[in-house]
Amino acid sequence: MSVPEVTVATSRLDGVAVSLALDGVARIDAWDAPPIPEGAAWVDAARLLGAALPLEGRRVLGLAGRAPLFVVLGEAVAVRRVPLTAVHPLPAILSQAGRRFACAGLLREDEGFSFLLDADALRAVAGPR
Amino acid sequence: MASLVDAASALRAQTAQAPQGELARSALLVCRVGGTLLAFEADKVQAILESRPAEPVPHTPPHVSGVITFGEGALAVVDLARFLNLAAGAPERSDLALERVVVLADGGLQAGLRCEKVAGILEHLGDLPAPRGVLQGERLTPYLVAELTDAQGVVGVLSAAALLEALKVKA
Numbered sequence: 001m002s003v004p005e006v007t008v009a010t011s012r013l014d015g016v017a018v019s020l021a022l023d024g025v026a027r028i029d030a031w032d033a034p035p036i037p038e039g040a041a042w043v044d045a046a047r048l049l050g051a052a053l054p055l056e057g058r059r060v061l062g063l064a065g066r067a068p069l070f071v072v073l074g075e076a077v078a079v080r081r082v083p084l085t086a087v088h089p090l091p092a093i094l095s096q097a098g099r100r101f102a103c104a105g106l107l108r109e110d111e112g113f114s115f116l117l118d119a120d121a122l123r124a125v126a127g128p129r
Numbered sequence: 130m131a132s133l134v135d136a137a138s139a140l141r142a143q144t145a146q147a148p149q150g151e152l153a154r155s156a157l158l159v160c161r162v163g164g165t166l167l168a169f170e171a172d173k174v175q176a177i178l179e180s181r182p183a184e185p186v187p188h189t190p191p192h193v194s195g196v197i198t199f200g201e202g203a204l205a206v207v208d209l210a211r212f213l214n215l216a217a218g219a220p221e222r223s224d225l226a227l228e229r230v231v232v233l234a235d236g237g238l239q240a241g242l243r244c245e246k247v248a249g250i251l252e253h254l255g256d257l258p259a260p261r262g263v264l265q266g267e268r269l270t271p272y273l274v275a276e277l278t279d280a281q282g283v284v285g286v287l288s289a290a291a292l293l294e295a296l297k298v299k300a
Binding site for chain 2: 085094112
């Protein structure tokens, strides 16, 4: 029996790896080509993690859905399929800390983890461009 | 390493099988934390791991080292000396090879507690003696449920439930 898989985009921001499930992804672009439309909801993932990084040179993930959302990730974004069994909840003592950066869980990587961000939670903290 | 885990498992089993009517037998895992000997009930200890770097977690206080893999999932690792504010009195940590992560679990909560070393297992017959005030510390005493003396010195027994509840990171 094959293990169900999920497609994720993973990027590093200030040494922290974050991943997003790509259900309904529209596109991955450079920060300024094409620009995020005026009035569209967007969120800087680095700021969410507590890091201050310039936007230039970074990649933007456009998510479709009820409302389009643009998430600014790091300078490189890797897209791959991972087994669903690689997804784990945050340890219970850290669940409230996870809410502060829209983290829904952990994705087990070859070495360590990346933090799996939740699109709905990101939409809740996104602001208009 | 495996021998300590095996010993802890064996003591857990002994504790569970203690016949009724006899003196209560406590099996405690003793660790050195910030130069202080602290102990936990062995049946709350799931494993003892070799210390390794943890993945830092954003928006957590400095005592949270991060997360590491544990079994099929993830384990939050805490620098216990830092959390209990015992680090100031600690001897130089010259032998990091002895450092261990004690996996403590109770009431649905679990954490890996980074300790300077695991000092051994202490068995105690009868009720655990209440703290006598030998061990001090604003951050330590709320979790202290007993104090014992063994060959290594005074051992403070901590409540796993109270400690794990306090380790929950608040939003």
